[in-house]
Amino acid sequence: MQPLSLGPASAPTPHPEAPARGPRRDPAPSRLTYRVHRMWLTPLYRALLRVGLPTFVILTAAGWFLSDPANRLAISDKVAEIRRSVETRPEFMVKLMAVDGASPVVDAAIRALLPVEFPVSSFDLDLPAMQAKVAALDVIAAVDIVIRPGGVMAVRVTERQPVAVWRTREALELIDATGHRVASLADRAARSDLPVVAGRGADQSVPEALALIRAATPLADRIRGLVRVSERRWDMVLDHGQRILLPEADPVAALEQVLALDQAQDLMSRNVTHVDMRNPLRPTLRLAPPAVAELRRIRSLSLE
Amino acid sequence: MTELYQQQRAMRAMRRAAMQRGVIAILDIGTSKIGCLVLRFDGPEQFRDADGVGSLAGQSAFRVIGAATTRSRGVRFGEIDAMQETERAIRTAVQGAQKMANTRVDHVVATFSGASPRSYGLAGSIELSGAAVSEDDIARVLAACEMPPIGEGREVLHAQPVNFALDHRSGLSDPRGQIGNRLSVDMHVLTVDSNVVRNVVYCIKRCDLEVAGIASSAYAAGISALVEDEQELGAACIDMGGGATGLSIFIKKHMIYADSVRLGGDHVTSDISKGLQVPWAIAERIKTFYGGVYATGMDDRERIEIGGQSGDWEKDRRTVSRSELIGIMRPRVEEILEEVRDRLDAAGFDHLPSQQIVLTGGASQIPGLDGLAPKILGQQVRIGRPLRVQGLPQATTGAAFASGVGLCLFAAHPQDEWWDFDIPATSYPARSLRWAMKWFKDNW
Structure with a gap:
């Protein structure tokens, strides 16, 4: 029996010359064949046999294989070995470290911080962690660690530039324009080119301090430093114990006012201990005690 | 009567289930061949909401996706004679059709020609x-x-x-x-005959199939071979099968009479076999290749090697002229047609306004039948072929498949029968229950 599209089925072969064949086999499917064929055409069975059964067999075999710890170990060993052999290929090896943009001291510090035994596979280098480690140094503003072709680990570093010396109760610190600590300073004289700031919160407004120092150029040789008062305004300290108390708002203008007075009337070379500019509309002078006495004397003279 | 009603209703329910699943098989249990077609109901007609017959006479609802035919075994006169053999033949046909359709069918609409309707x-x-x-x-x-x-x-x-x-x-x-x-x-x-129907149903059940409908093959052949105006105006369809010749009379698109003559193409073959002393298979082959009902002078000179597979050289080398063959075939064909004529007369066919007669079925393909039939049946005779339905393979479009194709149409759009209507609720409790239901429906 065939489908009709394949032509007529079971045509008798009565040609006289044809050799007589045995009894024609009955082409009818047996009951079992018929049932199996029908079952095979059932979508559920079909899906089960074509997808379900192979999946089940594969999963069972895999599960049975993996249930033995020795097999698992062998697989993980094999994987590790292959991984190792790929990682240790010369293409992936890092042979040396190059540090760019660092002063010799920082260079040495970075090399001490990253104790890497070269040559090493680039897969074993944890670049983000190393970068974080280097970036944790105060002196480092930015760091960029890359592995260049040719097996070089390049550490590109931007150092912080110290702009002021911050005197705290404990120590002298170098700070940069953002107020971040750069390094400790053992001796003020080692960086006499940098202005000194003091007081709590002085590191928070370094740019303002620098602006004041720049504005006070005519008094440059007399400036001892700037003191942050109450974390809100600056005092400029000159030699001979003189102080210029600057306001919170627009201190540069107030300072320039004082400088103008100094230029015109030689204010700061007089016996004045404090120039109080906290209220810029009402500058106030505090005189040294002898000067006060002299002033009072002169006033009484004129009154009499 | 109620039992029959329930059975037929169960078959209709089965047919609806098959429609929902979208696949149904057609089984034509004939005397000479068993054909199986697998229909898939997925056409646009399936989702049409309007009433009435749709385009292509409602046939676009389905498509033939599998077809197989096999030599029939164990069927005589359109009735099951050897059940085991028939079951094997049905299995063969169903399996072939399933294989071509690549789907499993569980519901079968069957037809058979015998059972003395x-x-x-x-x-x-x-x-x-x-x-x-x-x-x-x-x-x-x-x-x-x-x-x-x-x-x-x-x-x-x-x-x-x-x-x-x-x-x-x-x-x-x-x-x-x-x-x-x-x-x-x-x-x-x-x-x-209820035994015949029971045998058919039992045979189909033994093939793990559910019967979703049973139709007379004369009726099925009529709805596929008669064109619409013939069905409307009055016509008879004569389905000349292998073991039985069915006839059905239609008017106003309804079958009003059906009968069957227990004579068919197989009797012609057996006449040839007896007359020429050849095996059945050779007689069948000679009939299909050289058969006819009108002898001409040319046929006297045409010699047919008949063979015999007997091993005797003299016997296997016999020849016969085609007119001798026709001389054997013609009386039998005439007998069949005269028998049909008697049945038509008994049914009062000559009182119909239009007396178109359509011959179909495998035995209607005898050459010359269109000349012989009008002499016996009347002037308006034509040889009919079944309607073309979508997806039907070329090999199954012949006249021999008229009842199979008709059964496709029957499965797609069965005519309302008595059991399609509910039994009227005449007894008091049932009616009051129905009223209660109606009251519930109306108020909620």
């Missing part, structure tokens, strides 16, 4: 209670038909209302919704 015309009438005719009234009028004595061991195969009359207006095809006082119906009932 007998037609009865029934009439019934009721007084209408309400104004308009309702579905329930139709059920009542169908139930009001007087059942003729159909005999012991007979069963109703088709019970189709063919005509409704409302008061003095007759010829209504669907009286539902119309207004009148008295509704009467003419019903055509076709009965067959």
